[in-house]
Amino acid sequence: MSLLAGFDLVTEISNETILKLLKKNLQIGGVSVVPTFELTLPISGGGASGTAHLIVKSLDLDLNADDTMTLSLGFEKTSVNVTSPLPLTICPLDGTLAITAAIILVNAGGSNQQVSVNMGSATVAITYSAQADATITQDLAGTPVSPTTFKSLAVQALTSFVQGVPSPTVPMAFSVVPGTDGSLTPSLQFEKLEVHCIPNANRSQQALGLFGILLAANDSHGNHANKTGTAITAAHDGMCISISPQAFNKLVFCPAIATALSTSPSSLPPSCGSNTHFSTQGVTVKSITDSFATGHIDINGAVSKSGTCYDASGTFHGTIIFTASGSTLTPAIHMDQPNVDVSIPWYCWLVAGIVLGPLGLVLAGVLDGVANGIAGSLAGAALSNALGGGIPGVSLGGLSGASFSGVVITTAGLTLQGSVPVFVSAPFLTPEITVAGSVTTGASHIVSSGTFHTQLWCMDHAKDYPYTEYAQNQKGTYNVTGQLVTQPFTPHFSLQVPGGPIQPLSGNSGTAVLSNVECHYPMPLATGGNAVVQDVHIGYFISGTTIQLTNTPSEGDYYFYLNATASDCNGNPLKDFEGDDMLSWAQVQFEGDHVDIGGDYAADEQQCAAELQKLLQQILQNSKQWQYVPTWVQVDFPPPEQLIQYFRDLVSINEAVADEILIQSKIAHGNSFYRAIFSPAATQPNLLRTNQSAVAQSQIAALTSQIASLTEQLAKANAARIATSGQQIER
Amino acid sequence: MSERKPWVKIDSLEELFKHEAEILKRIEQIPNGGNLFLIHPFMLLADVGVELSENAQKQIIRQEPHLSGLSAVPYNALKASKAKQNFRVHLKGLFERKAPK
Numbered sequence: 096m097s098l099l100a101g102f103d104l105v106t107e108i109s110n111e112t113i114l115k116l117l118k119k120n121l122q123i124g125g126v127s128v129v130p131t132f133e134l135t136l137p138i139s140g141g142g143a144s145g146t147a148h149l150i151v152k153s154l155d156l157d158l159n160a161d162d163t164m165t166l167s168l169g170f171e172k173t174s175v176n177v178t179s180p181l182p183l184t185i186c187p188l189d190g191t192l193a194i195t196a197a198i199i200l201v202n203a204g205g206s207n208q209q210v211s212v213n214m215g216s217a218t219v220a221i222t223y224s225a226q227a228d229a230t231i232t233q234d235l236a237g238t239p240v241s242p243t244t245f246k247s248l249a250v251q252a253l254t255s256f257v258q259g260v261p262s263p264t265v266p267m268a269f270s271v272v273p274g275t276d277g278s279l280t281p282s283l284q285f286e287k288l289e290v291h292c293i294p295n296a297n298r299s300q301q302a303l304g305l306f307g308i309l310l311a312a313n314d315s316h317g318n319h320a321n322k323t324g325t326a327i328t329a330a331h332d333g334m335c336i337s338i339s340p341q342a343f344n345k346l347v348f349c350p351a352i353a354t355a356l357s358t359s360p361s362s363l364p365p366s367c368g369s370n371t372h373f374s375t376q377g378v379t380v381k382s383i384t385d386s387f388a389t390g391h392i393d394i395n396g397a398v399s400k401s402g403t404c405y406d407a408s409g410t411f412h413g414t415i416i417f418t419a420s421g422s423t424l425t426p427a428i429h430m431d432q433p434n435v436d437v438s439i440p441w442y443c444w445l446v447a448g449i450v451l452g453p454l455g456l457v458l459a460g461v462l463d464g465v466a467n468g469i470a471g472s473l474a475g476a477a478l479s480n481a482l483g484g485g486i487p488g489v490s491l492g493g494l495s496g497a498s499f500s501g502v503v504i505t506t507a508g509l510t511l512q513g514s515v516p517v518f519v520s521a522p523f524l525t526p527e528i529t530v531a532g533s534v535t536t537g538a539s540h541i542v543s544s545g546t547f548h549t550q551l552w553c554m555d556h557a558k559d560y561p562y563t564e565y566a567q568n569q570k571g572t573y574n575v576t577g578q579l580v581t582q583p584f585t586p587h588f589s590l591q592v593p594g595g596p597i598q599p600l601s602g603n604s605g606t607a608v609l610s611n612v613e614c615h616y617p618m619p620l621a622t623g624g625n626a627v628v629q630d631v632h633i634g635y636f637i638s639g640t641t642i643q644l645t646n647t648p649s650e651g652d653y654y655f656y657l658n659a660t661a662s663d664c665n666g667n668p669l670k671d672f673e674g675d676d677m678l679s680w681a682q683v684q685f686e687g688d689h690v691d692i693g694g695d696y697a698a699d700e701q702q703c704a705a706e707l708q709k710l711l712q713q714i715l716q717n718s719k720q721w722q723y724v725p726t727w728v729q730v731d732f733p734p735p736e737q738l739i740q741y742f743r744d745l746v747s748i749n750e751a752v753a754d755e756i757l758i759q760s761k762i763a764h765g766n767s768f769y770r771a772i773f774s775p776a777a778t779q780p781n782l783l784r785t786n787q788s789a790v791a792q793s794q795i796a797a798l799t800s801q802i803a804s805l806t807e808q809l810a811k812a813n814a815a816r817i818a819t820s821g822q823q824i825e826r
Numbered sequence: 827m828s829e830r831k832p833w834v835k836i837d838s839l840e841e842l843f844k845h846e847a848e849i850l851k852r853i854e855q856i857p858n859g860g861n862l863f864l865i866h867p868f869m870l871l872a873d874v875g876v877e878l879s880e881n882a883q884k885q886i887i888r889q890e891p892h893l894s895g896l897s898a899v900p901y902n903a904l905k906a907s908k909a910k911q912n913f914r915v916h917l918k919g920l921f922e923r924k925a926p927k
Contacts, residue, residue: 404922432912439860441919442867444892 356365532573
């Protein structure tokens with residue numbers, strides 16, 4: 096297997112990493128292709144139109160020998176809904192949708208080329224499971240459409256759609272200037288660049304290769320077909336960069352020597368320049384060459400040194416190896432003793448001292464500088480540059496954070512092994528249906544009005560407050576949506592009172608009667624209303640996945656549950672992950688009887704609330720450990736959870752005053768009170784338990800005396816209010 | 827090659843210079859001869875069959891004071907070594923010709 100196939104620089108990126116890049120950057124139908132996901136695609140072609148709804152549970156990538164990639168989308172619970180020329184639904188289908196598209200280099204402005212996927216000429220193939228084949232045959236029976244025609248139309252339609260998908264932005268761009276020697280650092284510039292797949296039957300051995308020529312003289316070199324296997328060794332997120340000996344010499348080795356000696360490569364002797372020699376630290380180097388061997392780089396050269404009574408000339412040999420960690424390459428140099436012939440005119444006592452030892456040290460010093468220069472240039476920018484990150488204005492995207500794991504040197508080239516993790520956030524989605532909606536008030540008419548005469552506890556006198564009672568016709572509109580379920584589906588609705596039987600709704604419309612429902616009425620005002628257990632009548636109208644529910648206003652305020660299950664186009668129940676029928680529910684609250692208290696009531700209540708808050712705050716300050724003194728909730732449509740916690744805090748005080756405050760609060764909050772007590776928050780006893788347990792017994796005595804004081808104040812107000820309460824006028 | 831039997835007796839530096847060419851030729855024929863000369867000239871000269879008188883040795887040392895502190899240990903080690911030396915000395919002369927002081 097050829098490492099570089101005649102190219103100067105080859106960057107290989109693993110199938111795994113490319114797949115992650117695609118997951119990060121490719122969207123089909125506006126949806127990121129991170130399984131599990133669902134797509135609704137328009138179908139148009141062959142005289143038919145409609146939609147296809149795919150649930151994609153897996154995504155695999157193949158990098159093919161013909162420089163295309165195949166994205167295989169494993170789909171399940173998929174449906175095709177044809178609307179024209181005849182209504183037809185085929186479901187559920189499972190199989191594999193294979194999208195094959197060419198991987199190409201496209202112009203990215205100026206001399207830059209960017210890796211891209213040519214979705215415009217993508218082809219599509221669909222493989223159905225045996226069960227899906229049977230489903231197609233069954234669902235098409237009796238229609239003028241044959242299974243073969245259906246499959247052909249499906250491929251045509253999906254091909255047409257896929258070809259319209261924007262090509263994903265692969266964040267790998269490179270500068271390519273033909274006819275000019277390129278560079279490795281500080282920025283990577285190719286003379287020629289090709290992108291090819293490195294195929295293998297095993298996906299883990301597939302890679303995308305960027306085959307580059309750096310030296311203009313090598314323009315005609317390279318045949319990617321000679322690279323028959325990837326050099327990547329990392330088990331995950333692998334990548335590697337290989338450089339040829341020639342490119343290494345010209346673009347790494349010689350510049351490193353020149354830098355170490357503060358000169359230019361052309362001023363050096365062979366193999367870097369045409370000069371006869373260069374001198375450093377009293378030593379004349381007549382040649383210096385690099386060559387790759389297994390595991391190391393050989394450095395060979397010729398050297399001479401002359402003195403007053405000697406002329407020494409010889410050769411030297413050193414080796415450089417690299418260890419890699421993270422973003423650092425660390426060179427290790429071994430310098431052999433130079434092989435030197437010394438000519439002396441007479442007994443020259445200097446020569447041994449000069450030539451033995453020091454000459455080798457000087458050469459080792461030169462080599463050390465060279466090795467560090469090589470390591471620096473390779474580690475500094477080569478890694479990110481070779482991954483297409485060195486082009487200003489082109490986003491690095493997911494290919495930042497590459498790191499080295501090793502350096503492999505063979506006679507074929509030097510390979511930096513590493514990995515480049517690409518983080519893809521995968522949403523955790525589960526198959527489910529959801530019922531959601533709201534209740535709105537339609538017709539509303541006054542059933543009574545009058546004057547509510549009362550003295551709020553913080554007021555110094557009783558006041559009259561006008562009130563109006565309304566009968567409200569309400570309509571709840573709820574819709575069922577599905578996630579990762581076969582579309583279209585048919586919902587099946589039922590109603591239920593807590594603790595009562597489930598009452599399925601039959602047909603598309605009718606009136607359901609729920610028995611033994613506790614209905615609340617806001618009147619009489621003085622007591623904060625009352626409750627009646629009775630039958631309620633709920634009208635319903637179902638259209639598609641939407642249901643409308645209507646109340647009978649005279650039945651007051653109550654709540655119940657709207658349940659929904661669903662079945663697919665063949666009538667099979669939709670199942671969840673555990674194989675159970677999917678179920679969703681929503682709590683529906685009707686408020687048929689409603690009272691508005693006018694005048695200064697709201698303002699007065701707020702004033703009392705503020706004073707109550709002061710008292711409660713004082714309790715809080717006096718007992719620092721008392722953590723659950725109720726905090727007054729403003730009368731402004733508070734969230735039920737907030738209000739229910741407030742009520743529970745009141746209850747947890749377990750003092751008479753709390754009941755008084757509770758009534759005041761209930762009147763003040765009106766509808767919000769019922770929303771709160773009907774809400775799911777009201778069924779979470781942990782709040783109350785927590786509050787009670789949080790109160791240290793030792794605090795109770797201190798708190799009791801303070802609350803007793805508050806009780807006295809409220810008791811006076813309460814007595815006055817009861818004595819003068821409510822003159823109500825019924826209409 | 828070692829010549830235990832002297833082929834020439836040298837009593838002065840001047841006589842040594844007279845036979846310099848022949849002596850160099852014989853040194854060149856000895857493995858690592860140049861290196862051995864640097865380590866211990868007197869032992870080498872003896873090995874190539876040059877018998878130096880006490881006077882000749884004194885004249886040589888007077889001219890080359892660095893010739894003191896010589897040791898037979900490295901000389902014998904190199905002489906016994908069969909390995910190729912990284913550092914090879916080639917002699918073009920024996921001692922520097924200097925004007926008499």
